[in-house]
Amino acid sequence: xxxxxxxxxxxxxxxxxxxxxxxxxxxxxxxxxxxxxxxxxxxxxxxxxxxxxxxxxxxxxxxxxxxxxxxxxxxxxxxxxxxxxxxxxxxxxxxxxxxxxxxxxxxxxxxxxx
Amino acid sequence: xxxxxxxxxxxxxxxxxxxxxxxxxxxxxxxxxxxxxxxxxxxxxxxxxxxxxxxxxxxxxxxxxxxxxxxxxxxxxxxxxxxxxxxxxxxxxxxxxxxxxxxxxxxxxxxxx
Numbered sequence: 001x002x003x004x005x006x007x008x009x010x011x012x013x014x015x016x017x018x019x020x021x022x023x024x025x026x027x028x029x030x031x032x033x034x035x036x037x038x039x040x041x042x043x044x045x046x047x048x049x050x051x052x053x054x055x056x057x058x059x060x061x062x063x064x065x066x067x068x069x070x071x072x073x074x075x076x077x078x079x080x081x082x083x084x085x086x087x088x089x090x091x092x093x094x095x096x097x098x099x100x101x102x103x104x105x106x107x108x109x110x111x112x113x114x
Numbered sequence: 115x116x117x118x119x120x121x122x123x124x125x126x127x128x129x130x131x132x133x134x135x136x137x138x139x140x141x142x143x144x145x146x147x148x149x150x151x152x153x154x155x156x157x158x159x160x161x162x163x164x165x166x167x168x169x170x171x172x173x174x175x176x177x178x179x180x181x182x183x184x185x186x187x188x189x190x191x192x193x194x195x196x197x198x199x200x201x202x203x204x205x206x207x208x209x210x211x212x213x214x215x216x217x218x219x220x221x222x223x224x225x226x227x
Binding site for chain 1 (some may be wrong): 118120139145149150154155156157158159162170175205207213214217219220221223
């Protein structure tokens with residue numbers, strides 16, 4: 001059974017700091033990995049999708065990497081801002097019954113302080 | 115296109131009542147998923163559709179839960195005889211094909227009192 005772990009569970013940093021969020025998964029037979037942002041009481045906003053053939057993806061101040069062999073992904077946030085405060089979730093796509101489904105980690109709650 | 119839309123955003127119901135939620139996916143997306151999220155946890159897979167066919171159901175989906183996608187467009191999730199343990203955020207997502215990015219709606223927050 002695929003398990004996804006995110007470390008740390010919570011993180012507080014001063015504005016402007018660069019930071020790294022970690023995601024690990026137990027079964028390397030994935031084909032995509034996706035990072036999401038979730039604000040309190042809200043749905044999920046897609047940040048980056050990394051396909052299995054890719055090693056990384058970048059969008060603005062965000063960079064996500066994927067190492068399938070070691071079962072790890074990282075989300076790098078450059079020059080953090082208070083508006084980045086949210087919970088960040090990683091999810092892996094696994095094949096199931098001819099389709100696919102996402103297995104999520106429990107998230108990293110980020111707080112960026114002024 | 116306004117993305118994935120869910121209705122209602124919030125629902126408070128008494129234990130034992132039935133509730134129904136609706137999800138409108140992004141218009142050209144053929145795959146639709148339902149997930150459930152409790153406080154402090156990541157979303158958990160419930161079920162998914164390809165067009166109108168329901169292809170997989172999680173063991174989390176007891177026989178009190180039923181989902182439909184009658185014309186391959188919007189979907190409904192019904193919970194019968196609600197229990198307090200059903201209180202959660204119910205999230206809907208859609209994608210175009212199996213290997214493409216999933217987009218989520220804002221969720222329906224269910225509180226069973």
